[in-house]
Amino acid sequence: MMSKPKLLIVDDDEGIRTQLKWGIEGFDIITADSREKAIEQIEAHRPQLVTLDLGLPPDVEGTSEGFAILAAILEREPSTTVVVVSASEKDVNSVKAVEKGAFAFYAKPVDIESLQKILDSAYLSISGE
Amino acid sequence: MYVEIVSFGISTVLFLILGLVMLTGRRDNLPKTTLAVASLVSAVWSGSVTYQSYYGGLLSFTLLLELLRSLSWFAFLLVMLRTAYKSTDQVNKNFRLTFAGLSVFIVGLMMLAMYRISGGSLFEFIAGNDVLIGHLLISIGGLVIIEQLYRNTSEEQRWGLKYLWIAIGAMFAYDFYLYSDAFLFQRIDNEFWNARGFIHAMVVPLIGIAIKREMQWSLGEESIDIFLSRRIVFHTTTLLASGIYLIFIGFGGFYVREMGGGWGVVAQATFLFASILGLVIVLFSSKVRSRIKVMIDKHFFHYKYDYREEWLRIIRTLSIQEGDKSLHVRAIRSLAQIINSPGGLLVMERGNGCFESDERWNYEPIHVREPTNSTLNRFLSEHQFVISLDEYNEDPDMYTRLGQLDIPNWLSSNKDAWLVVPLILQEHLMGYVVLLRSSAHERYFNWEDSDLLKTAGRQAASHLSQFESAQALVNAKRFEEVNRLSAFIVHDIKNMIGQLSMVVSNAAKHKNNPMFIDDAIITVENSVNKMNKLLVRLRGEGEVEKAASFSLCELLEESIRNCTKAGVLPIPVLNCRNEKIMVMADTDRMSVNIAHIIQNAQDATDDAGSITVKLRKDGIHAIIEIVDTGEGMSEKFIHDKLFQPFESTKGTMGIGVFQVREYIHKLGGQLDVESEVGVGSLFRLYIPLHESSTGLAQVVNLNEHEKRKHDV
Numbered sequence: 001m002m003s004k005p006k007l008l009i010v011d012d013d014e015g016i017r018t019q020l021k022w023g024i025e026g027f028d029i030i031t032a033d034s035r036e037k038a039i040e041q042i043e044a045h046r047p048q049l050v051t052l053d054l055g056l057p058p059d060v061e062g063t064s065e066g067f068a069i070l071a072a073i074l075e076r077e078p079s080t081t082v083v084v085v086s087a088s089e090k091d092v093n094s095v096k097a098v099e100k101g102a103f104a105f106y107a108k109p110v111d112i113e114s115l116q117k118i119l120d121s122a123y124l125s126i127s128g129e
Numbered sequence: 130m131y132v133e134i135v136s137f138g139i140s141t142v143l144f145l146i147l148g149l150v151m152l153t154g155r156r157d158n159l160p161k162t163t164l165a166v167a168s169l170v171s172a173v174w175s176g177s178v179t180y181q182s183y184y185g186g187l188l189s190f191t192l193l194l195e196l197l198r199s200l201s202w203f204a205f206l207l208v209m210l211r212t213a214y215k216s217t218d219q220v221n222k223n224f225r226l227t228f229a230g231l232s233v234f235i236v237g238l239m240m241l242a243m244y245r246i247s248g249g250s251l252f253e254f255i256a257g258n259d260v261l262i263g264h265l266l267i268s269i270g271g272l273v274i275i276e277q278l279y280r281n282t283s284e285e286q287r288w289g290l291k292y293l294w295i296a297i298g299a300m301f302a303y304d305f306y307l308y309s310d311a312f313l314f315q316r317i318d319n320e321f322w323n324a325r326g327f328i329h330a331m332v333v334p335l336i337g338i339a340i341k342r343e344m345q346w347s348l349g350e351e352s353i354d355i356f357l358s359r360r361i362v363f364h365t366t367t368l369l370a371s372g373i374y375l376i377f378i379g380f381g382g383f384y385v386r387e388m389g390g391g392w393g394v395v396a397q398a399t400f401l402f403a404s405i406l407g408l409v410i411v412l413f414s415s416k417v418r419s420r421i422k423v424m425i426d427k428h429f430f431h432y433k434y435d436y437r438e439e440w441l442r443i444i445r446t447l448s449i450q451e452g453d454k455s456l457h458v459r460a461i462r463s464l465a466q467i468i469n470s471p472g473g474l475l476v477m478e479r480g481n482g483c484f485e486s487d488e489r490w491n492y493e494p495i496h497v498r499e500p501t502n503s504t505l506n507r508f509l510s511e512h513q514f515v516i517s518l519d520e521y522n523e524d525p526d527m528y529t530r531l532g533q534l535d536i537p538n539w540l541s542s543n544k545d546a547w548l549v550v551p552l553i554l555q556e557h558l559m560g561y562v563v564l565l566r567s568s569a570h571e572r573y574f575n576w577e578d579s580d581l582l583k584t585a586g587r588q589a590a591s592h593l594s595q596f597e598s599a600q601a602l603v604n605a606k607r608f609e610e611v612n613r614l615s616a617f618i619v620h621d622i623k624n625m626i627g628q629l630s631m632v633v634s635n636a637a638k639h640k641n642n643p644m645f646i647d648d649a650i651i652t653v654e655n656s657v658n659k660m661n662k663l664l665v666r667l668r669g670e671g672e673v674e675k676a677a678s679f680s681l682c683e684l685l686e687e688s689i690r691n692c693t694k695a696g697v698l699p700i701p702v703l704n705c706r707n708e709k710i711m712v713m714a715d716t717d718r719m720s721v722n723i724a725h726i727i728q729n730a731q732d733a734t735d736d737a738g739s740i741t742v743k744l745r746k747d748g749i750h751a752i753i754e755i756v757d758t759g760e761g762m763s764e765k766f767i768h769d770k771l772f773q774p775f776e777s778t779k780g781t782m783g784i785g786v787f788q789v790r791e792y793i794h795k796l797g798g799q800l801d802v803e804s805e806v807g808v809g810s811l812f813r814l815y816i817p818l819h820e821s822s823t824g825l826a827q828v829v830n831l832n833e834h835e836k837r838k839h840d841v
Contacts, residue, residue, distance in 0.1 A: 109630065
């Protein structure tokens with residue numbers, strides 16, 4: 001039996017992390033709530049997929065920390081597929097996220113079914129199945 | 130002898146003052162120089178007479194000095210005569226011939242006088258007929274030149290120069306009288322001689338007035354700069370008038386007492402008290418003071434205004450907050466006080482295509498709405514004139530020949546409305562002030578008032594515009610705050626919706642799983658906490674912090690650990706000299722802010738570079754220095770962008786350094802930055818120590834830092 005692909009959920013909101021773990025299917029889910037933790041998990045588990053919230057401490061109301069994590073992940077594991085999830089409504093952030101190497105940008109509030117479809121298609125595109 | 134000493138002593142002092150005043154300022158002015166010489170020679174002569182009458186001797190010297198004095202006054206008159214005749218070659222030639230002839234004559238007299246010096250009293254000596262005749266001729270010559278000067282002075286200049294001619298003429302006339310008498314009686318009258326010093330002293334103030342009145346009398350180019358403050362003239366005039374009034378009252382009181390019989394003393398006391406009360410009332414009447422001021426401006430000064438004082442007063446009125454008076458009221462007052470107007474109305478441009486009444490000061494309540502394209506607004510905008518409604522009513526053509534102008538009803542119906550002063554900002558009409566009639570200035574409004582009001586209007590417009598910009602900025606900041614709060618609310622609500630909707634959708638699959646129920650409860654609890662935090666923030670209580678005293682060294686160790694957990698390079702090196710450096714702040718926020726600067730340094734520095742974090746104590750501050758060997762920043766970037774929110778080199782939102790500085794300032798500290806492109810950067814944070822608590826000391830210390838550090 002093939003092992004499930006690994007998905008890293010990076011979000012400072014514990015409730016989001018917990019419910020995504022229950023709701024997203026087909027992935028072996030690991031979580032992180034900060035840059036350090038995310039990089040730790042990347043280096044330890046090398047997940048194929050990452051969902052990344054942009055508003056993380058210390059810049060909870062901005063996006064600087066989220067983009068810094070995106071850069072750090074892709075620097076270490078360039079093949080990682082990152083889906084950026086953000087409450088930001090600014091188009092500029094979605095464009096920037098893709099420019100910086102994200103696979104897709106998903107605007108909060110999170111709808112499990114939609115996110116599941118995005119993650120499935122992301123995994124399909126990298127696994128070639 | 131005593132009278133003579135006093136008489137000539139006063140004359141000496143006054144001529145000396147006049148001479149010295151004339152020597153001030155620029156000297157390349159012939160009339161001014163000759164007047165200075167004449168005054169100083171007169172002072173020396175008067176001084177020698179004073180000395181001679183007290184100590185004796187110096188007789189021959191005094192005699193020679195008197196002739197020299199005559200020569201110097203002649204020189205001055207001839208220079209003025211040349212000016213009056215206009216300067217042509219022929220006149221110059223005549224001038225030189227006349228002056229040479231008179232000089233020969235006077236020098237001849239001096240030689241004769243020296244020849245005849247043989248002791249005896251001064252009067253007997255001067256009484257020698259030939260010398261007497263010489264003095265008489267000098268006096269007559271002087272009077273003739275003055276008569277010529279008066280006739281050749283233009284009407285415009287005569288007003289200013291007449292006191293000069295009267296003053297010098299009086300000197301020569303008295304000399305003529307003195308020496309005529311001496312010629313007739315063969316001796317100089319002692320009393321007349323003694324009075325001569327007083328007479329000469331009396332003419333000095335007249336010369337001073339002439340100089341002040343007619344600045345251009347000295348060849349029309351350079352003026353003699355004697356400063357006579359309007360305030361001094363005002364007070365002197367008031368004092369003089371009061372003095373004269375009191376003398377009359379004194380006489381009146383005496384008369385009342387003499388004629389009052391049994392009631393005499395009572396009547397006198399009542400009369401005096403009533404009179405003094407009347408005087409006090411008059412002196413405190415602003416109307417009377419205004420009239421005196423106008424009278425002085427009209428009769429004593431070339432220009433109506435002391436521009437320096439007016440300008441200072443305008444700026445003072447506009448700048449200094451008086452009670453609860455708004456800037457708009459002060460703008461009206463600053464213009465009104467120039468022409469003693471008792472009130473005014475400010476009309477400002479609005480964004481609705483109209484000019485509307487804004488503020489009023491002693492003006493009847495009125496709502497004005499004047500369309501921007503009305504003839505009044507267009508006239509003021511295009512011509513930027515001060516409109517005198519009196520002038521307009523008397524002769525509308527004066528204005529309408531420049532462009533169409535109809536005075537609107539709200540303005541023409543107010544019979545007290547007098548002037549409309551435009552407020553021009555960068556050639557744009559931003560409003561105008563309607564001023565009420567000033568009784569003191571009635572029928573006394575000319576180009577000077579108009580120019581000053583127009584210029585003051587520009588100044589007021591500038592202040593009003595600055596005020597409105599500041600208001601707009603405050604509003605913009607409020608909007609920005611609301612926007613930030615809205616963004617925060619939207620962010621949190623989205624998260625809560627996401628959490629709860631996921632609980633609902635997950636429940637469909639996992640509701641029978643006890644572990645899911647546990648997690649669902651935790652998620653709901655998390656949402657409730659978020660909602661509570663949101664409420665706190667919406668109530669404006671979000672900024673409440675958990676301030677606590679903590680060791681900065683420990684906090685730095687923790688921050689560095691956090692920044693290197695994920696293997697980010699380079700690893701900062703901590704250098705704490707004193708581990709017991711305590712500060713009072715919110716530990717979490719402080720940690721986040723320091724971590725932010727360290728992360729910035731890591732982002733800017735190659736893995737092989739270095740970052741050093743130093744902590745030390747300096748007076749009442751803890752100083753944290755974060756030094757990196759990264760790419761550095763240019764002076765321009767530091768100045769223009771580093772502390773601007775939403776500016777970043779990293780393509781991010783870039784509010785971090787801005788927030789750090791705001792937080793450090795909030796703690797009473799300071800953030801300095803030094804950087805060089807290609808070399809690295811230094812962020813220096815001053816944070817007040819917990820044990821020091823005097824705000825004043827902090828400010829002083831920070832000011833010292835300001836002087837020696839580059840604070841951005």
